[in-house]
Amino acid sequence: MRTSTILATEGLSRRFPRVTALDRLTVTVGPGVTGLVGANGAGKSTLIKILLGLLEPSEGRAQVLGMDSGSQGAEIRRAVGYMPEHDCLPPDVSATDFVVHMARMSGLPRTAARERAADTLRHVGLYEERYRPIGGYSTGMKQRVKLAQALVHDPKVVFLDEPTNGLDPQGRDDMLGLIRRIGSEFGISVLVTSHLLGELERVCDHVIVIDGGRLLRSSAISEFTQATQSVTVEVEEGPEALAARLAELGETVTPQGRALAVLVRGPETYDAVRDAVCDLELSLIRLEQGRQRIEDVFRGSAADMTEPATAPGLAATTVRGDS
Numbered sequence: 001m002r003t004s005t006i007l008a009t010e011g012l013s014r015r016f017p018r019v020t021a022l023d024r025l026t027v028t029v030g031p032g033v034t035g036l037v038g039a040n041g042a043g044k045s046t047l048i049k050i051l052l053g054l055l056e057p058s059e060g061r062a063q064v065l066g067m068d069s070g071s072q073g074a075e076i077r078r079a080v081g082y083m084p085e086h087d088c089l090p091p092d093v094s095a096t097d098f099v100v101h102m103a104r105m106s107g108l109p110r111t112a113a114r115e116r117a118a119d120t121l122r123h124v125g126l127y128e129e130r131y132r133p134i135g136g137y138s139t140g141m142k143q144r145v146k147l148a149q150a151l152v153h154d155p156k157v158v159f160l161d162e163p164t165n166g167l168d169p170q171g172r173d174d175m176l177g178l179i180r181r182i183g184s185e186f187g188i189s190v191l192v193t194s195h196l197l198g199e200l201e202r203v204c205d206h207v208i209v210i211d212g213g214r215l216l217r218s219s220a221i222s223e224f225t226q227a228t229q230s231v232t233v234e235v236e237e238g239p240e241a242l243a244a245r246l247a248e249l250g251e252t253v254t255p256q257g258r259a260l261a262v263l264v265r266g267p268e269t270y271d272a273v274r275d276a277v278c279d280l281e282l283s284l285i286r287l288e289q290g291r292q293r294i295e296d297v298f299r300g301s302a303a304d305m306t307e308p309a310t311a312p313g314l315a316a317t318t319v320r321g322d323s
């Protein structure tokens with residue numbers, strides 16, 4: 001394992017009686033913010049639980065910070081902060097009391113625990129409300145408390161399981177901003193899961209996409225954005241004929257209103273557009289470089305990831321990058 005490796009899995013599988021949640025997953029994660037993306041049921045939470053030593057793999061192995069998840073789970077959990085997906089907060093205590101308690105559980109002395117809890121709650125943006133019982137909090141505030149308890153013991157790495165779940169667009173933006181700061185300002189490596197590819201584009205250095213427990217892709221975000229370069233072509237009349245000709249020439253074309261978005265494979269794509277427009281004697285109105293959404297790379301292979309799970313329309317409002 002390289003010294004810069006934060007976590008790695010090798011041929012990792014986990015079978016449940018009715019489903020294979022992870023299927024021979026081999027992946028390596030370096031420092032920075034890494035997105036783990038997959039539709040609901042893709043195996044994201046299962047992977048996190050195995051990494052933390054909370055669940056046994058059926059086959060293969062996993063390491064976090066050079067420690068084996070099978071035999072060194074307790075050490076891993078000391079070094080890693082974990083924000084679980086589901087609501088697991090006690091309703092009757094305040095955020096302050098809860099986060100201090102979690103800090104004490106991690107081994108911090110009383111005074112240090114109080115100081116760290118106050119700092120961490122301030123970092124996640126909880127102020128006066130931190131003295132009120134958690135039961136009265138909004139979803140966004142509860143997500144912040146979960147994030148604070150993951151950070152309070154000053155971990156080297158945090159695993160955040162669907163931190164934007166249930167949040168409105170503003171809440172998502174705020175949470176994504178916090179995640180970016182954890183990576184850049186605090187220097188903590190982050191593994192963050194989401195079922196929406198587009199929202200992680202903004203905060204991640206690297207993205208891993210899984211589907212049905214299998215690895216679809218693991219790439220630096222720059223490779224994704226390169227892959228999503230497109231050119232928008234608008235002609236006065238005959239966009240259908242142009243689309244058909246470009247498709248014949250092997251180009252990937254998506255109608256966009258009156259225009260066409262053509263995925264750029266390389267310089268040959270521009271030649272194909274020029275030749276098709278000339279051959280069909282069309283009048284070109286617009287030829288413009290743009291970027292498709294990151295999830296367009298996976299259209300067809302993992303379509304669920306382009307849909308918001310809880311609130312239709314949210315993804316469209318939070319995803320950047322339409323050309």
Ligand SMILES: Nc1ncnc2c1ncn2[C@@H]1O[C@H](COP(=O)(O)OP(=O)(O)OP(=O)(O)O)[C@@H](O)[C@H]1O
Nearest residue numbers: 016017019021038039040041042043044045046047
């Ligand atoms: N304890 C379990 N017993 C049986 N099946 C399970 C168990 N835990 C997970 N699964 C199944 O394994 C698959 C992967 O689940 P997992 O929770 O890892 O997915 P996920 O990508 O985190 O999705 P979600 O965001 O919906 O939780 C699912 O089909 C799920 O039903």
